[in-house]
Amino acid sequence: MSAPINVISGGLERGEVERRIAGASPGWKVEIEREIYYPYHWVLLRYAASTLLGKSAVPIWVVVDARTRIAATTDPFELAPVEREQLKTTTIVDPQVPATDAVGIAQRYAAYVMRNRHKALVVPQVDLLEQDLVYKPMSTVRLSREGEQSFRVLVDAMSGAFHALSTTPRDTIAPRPQRLM
Secondary structure, eight states: OOOOEEEEOSOOOHHHHHHHHHHHSTTSEEEEEEEEEEEEEEEEEEEEEEETTEEEEEEEEEEEETTTOOEEEOOOOOEEEEOGGGGTTEEEOOOOSOHHHHHHHHHHHHHHHHHHTSOOOSOOEEEEEEEEEEEEEEEEEEEEETTEEEEEEEEETTTOOEEEEEOSOHHHHSOOOOOOO
């Protein structure tokens, strides 16, 4: 038996994803093609500094995309361990960024946030409190309509936000150059 994965809990159910996309695209047939669990390294840091008013400590939650290395701060979330066997009909995307690299990325990003958003004037002490590989639920959805080119969108199953993955075949967007005679 393989180890469970930690999934960010509280996302939209499959039916709610379909309803949201259908509501945003009336007249289109909506079909969930695939449910995906996308990897992020979650890092919890504490920035502490002495100030004129005493010691100040700020926890910072950072997620680092485990494939692209892009970091962002996040609000606290809950995790639910899910057995891989329960996810046979989904795709679990493999991480490509090692955890040690992700901690460094998170620390640099958190330092940027502290300097630019919180206007920290002193160099704080940084403590790594926790870290884990977590997965965020997403879905790919195909939209189709009679007589029109179908397209796919990627839906964040936590927020319901989505963006187009493809709209038309490559050759209709940028035709290949023809050979000159």
